[in-house]
Amino acid sequence: MKYDVVLIGSGFGSLTAAALLAKRGLQVCVLEQAKYPGGCATSYKRKGYWFETGATTLVGLDEGMPLRYLLDTTGIRVPLRQLEVPMQVHLPNGQVLTRYGNLEEWIAEAERVFGSHNQRPFWKHCYRISQQVWHTSLQQRSFPFSAPKDLLRAALRVRPGQLKLLPAAFRTMEEVLRKYGLLHNQLFVDFVNEQLLITAQNYLEEVNELFGATALCYTLYRNYYVPGGLINLVRPVEAYLTAAGSTIRYGQQAQRVERLPDGYRTTTNKGSFESRYLISGIPLNNTLKLFQDEKLQQRLEPYLMPSEQLNGAFTMGLVLKGEEPPKVLHHQVHIPEGLPVTGGKSIFISFSDPADVQRAPAGEMVASISTHVPNPGHLVLHDKAVLEEAILEALARQGLLMRENIRSLQSATPGAWIFWTHRAYGAVGGYPQYKHIKPWQMKDARLDHHGAYVCGDTVYPGQGIVGVCLSGIIAAEKLVQDHL
Known part of the structure; x- marks a missing residue:
C-alpha cells in the first residue's frame, strides 16, 4: 500500500501533523520504534505503575495557543484536571516559592521572596511578551520562511503588534534583567537560570527575550494534569487517526529514506513503506542519518548541534x-x-x-x-x-x-x-536556545523542498509539548500549501 504521508516517529509534533492531515482525508501512516505513542510526551508502564517518560505537565490549552487549536480543529477530547498551583520552587536560601497561576498573586509572591524592586514591571513585561508571542505564533504559520510564498502569506497576516516583537529577538534575558536592575539580585538570577533551563534548555545570557519571557511565564497559563499519565494525551490522537482510516505501526525503527520519482520509500527494521510525502518527527541529528542525498545532508549540516x-x-x-x-x-x-x-x-x-x-x-x-x-x-x-x-x-x-x-x-x-x-x-528537551541563533535562523518545516518535511523539538519553535505541537501544525500547513 502506498500512503499519502508517512511520518517517522510518534512524538507529539508528528501526532499533531498526522491528525491535521488525516482530517483533510489523507491516508497517514506513523512509524514508531517503541511500543507506546508520544515520544518524550507519553508514559510507560513498569510493574503495574505508569511513569512519565519525559514531560510531566501540560500547557497550551488557552485561547489562541497551539494545543487548543489542535483539539478544536479535530474535535479530539483529552481527560484533563487543571492545577490550582502549577509549581513550587525550593530556593538555595531555604525559602519555598509558589508559582501561582494568577499574575497578581505571582507578582506578590515574587516580591515577597526577591524583594519589591522592579519585580512588578519585569513580570508584567514578560507576560505581555508571552501573550504576543503565542498570539503571533498561530497567525504566522509560514514562519520561519524558506520559500517566497511564505513571505507573501506572512505579509497578508501581518499585524502591527507582531512587528513590535522583532527587537526582542536581539535581546537576551540577561539584558532584560539588566534593564530592570535585577542582575545584582543573585537569588533571583539563580531562580531565572534554573527556570530557563527546564523550559528553554539554556541560561539567561543565551536565551533571547522572545523565548525567555515566554518560557518564564508558562506557569501563568493554565497548567493541567492528565489522569492516567500523558499516555492519555496521545491515546486520543491515536484513536482519532485510526477512526480516520490511518494508522500507527509500532516496533518500526526507521533505517533509511529514499526519494522516488513520485514520492519516498522509508525502510525500517521490519519492511518498507512508500508515500507521496514524508514528515520526520525525530531529531535533526537522527533525521540526517536516514538520507543518503548529499545535497540534503549539506543543507542540514549547519542546523545540527553537537x-x-x-x-x-x-x-x-x-x-x-x-x-x-x-x-x-x-x-x-x-x-x-x-x-x-x-x-x-x-x-x-x-x-x-x-x-x-x-x-x-x-x-x-x-x-x-x-x-x-x-x-x-x-x-x-x-x-x-x-x-x-x-x-x-x-x-x-x-x-x-x-x-x-x-x-x-x-x-x-x-x-x-x-x-x-x-x-x-x-539528548532530551530539544535544541537549547542560543543568542546567535535567531528564530528565523532555526530549521523550518521544509526538509528537502520536494515533499519531505520535519517537525519536533529540534526545529522551530523548539521545546515542550506546546512547542512541538506548533511545529506539527506548521509542517502540516506547509505540506498542504505546497502540494494540495
Missing part, C-alpha cells in the same frame, strides 16, 4: 507508599553546591495525583525525577548510586519525601535514553 551544545537527563522513577499526599504536584529544588558527577544545580520532581488510581493503587503514588546532564554524549555516569543518593538526600531535606516510604526505585542515564528512544547522544 553533544557539547545539548543536554541529556538523569531520571528516576519512584513508587511511594504511605507518603503524605503533596498539595502541589510539581517541584523544582535548587542545589547550590551542585550534584555529584553532573554538576546540576536543580532537580525537578513530579508526583502523581494521589486520587489517580490509574497510575498507582490507592494509598500509593509514583514520582518522576529528572536533572540535566550536560554534553550527554561524553559524560559517562559509571556509578548511578552516588547520584541517586545525592538526589534522594536533597528531596528528603526539603521534606518532599520520606525515604522509608520508597517502595521501589529505578533510574536511567542518557545511555538509557539512547537505548529507549534512539535520540542522538541521549
Whole structure:
C-alpha cells in the first residue's frame, strides 16, 4: 500500500501533523520504534505503575495557543484536571516559592521572596511578551520562511503588534534583567537560570527575550494534569487517526529514506513503506542519518548541534507508599553546591495525583525525577548510586519525601535514553536556545523542498509539548500549501 504521508516517529509534533492531515482525508501512516505513542510526551508502564517518560505537565490549552487549536480543529477530547498551583520552587536560601497561576498573586509572591524592586514591571513585561508571542505564533504559520510564498502569506497576516516583537529577538534575558536592575539580585538570577533551563534548555545570557519571557511565564497559563499519565494525551490522537482510516505501526525503527520519482520509500527494521510525502518527527541529528542525498545532508549540516551544545537527563522513577499526599504536584529544588558527577544545580520532581488510581493503587503514588546532564554524549555516569543518593538526600531535606516510604526505585542515564528512544547522544528537551541563533535562523518545516518535511523539538519553535505541537501544525500547513 502506498500512503499519502508517512511520518517517522510518534512524538507529539508528528501526532499533531498526522491528525491535521488525516482530517483533510489523507491516508497517514506513523512509524514508531517503541511500543507506546508520544515520544518524550507519553508514559510507560513498569510493574503495574505508569511513569512519565519525559514531560510531566501540560500547557497550551488557552485561547489562541497551539494545543487548543489542535483539539478544536479535530474535535479530539483529552481527560484533563487543571492545577490550582502549577509549581513550587525550593530556593538555595531555604525559602519555598509558589508559582501561582494568577499574575497578581505571582507578582506578590515574587516580591515577597526577591524583594519589591522592579519585580512588578519585569513580570508584567514578560507576560505581555508571552501573550504576543503565542498570539503571533498561530497567525504566522509560514514562519520561519524558506520559500517566497511564505513571505507573501506572512505579509497578508501581518499585524502591527507582531512587528513590535522583532527587537526582542536581539535581546537576551540577561539584558532584560539588566534593564530592570535585577542582575545584582543573585537569588533571583539563580531562580531565572534554573527556570530557563527546564523550559528553554539554556541560561539567561543565551536565551533571547522572545523565548525567555515566554518560557518564564508558562506557569501563568493554565497548567493541567492528565489522569492516567500523558499516555492519555496521545491515546486520543491515536484513536482519532485510526477512526480516520490511518494508522500507527509500532516496533518500526526507521533505517533509511529514499526519494522516488513520485514520492519516498522509508525502510525500517521490519519492511518498507512508500508515500507521496514524508514528515520526520525525530531529531535533526537522527533525521540526517536516514538520507543518503548529499545535497540534503549539506543543507542540514549547519542546523545540527553537537553533544557539547545539548543536554541529556538523569531520571528516576519512584513508587511511594504511605507518603503524605503533596498539595502541589510539581517541584523544582535548587542545589547550590551542585550534584555529584553532573554538576546540576536543580532537580525537578513530579508526583502523581494521589486520587489517580490509574497510575498507582490507592494509598500509593509514583514520582518522576529528572536533572540535566550536560554534553550527554561524553559524560559517562559509571556509578548511578552516588547520584541517586545525592538526589534522594536533597528531596528528603526539603521534606518532599520520606525515604522509608520508597517502595521501589529505578533510574536511567542518557545511555538509557539512547537505548529507549534512539535520540542522538541521549539528548532530551530539544535544541537549547542560543543568542546567535535567531528564530528565523532555526530549521523550518521544509526538509528537502520536494515533499519531505520535519517537525519536533529540534526545529522551530523548539521545546515542550506546546512547542512541538506548533511545529506539527506548521509542517502540516506547509505540506498542504505546497502540494494540495
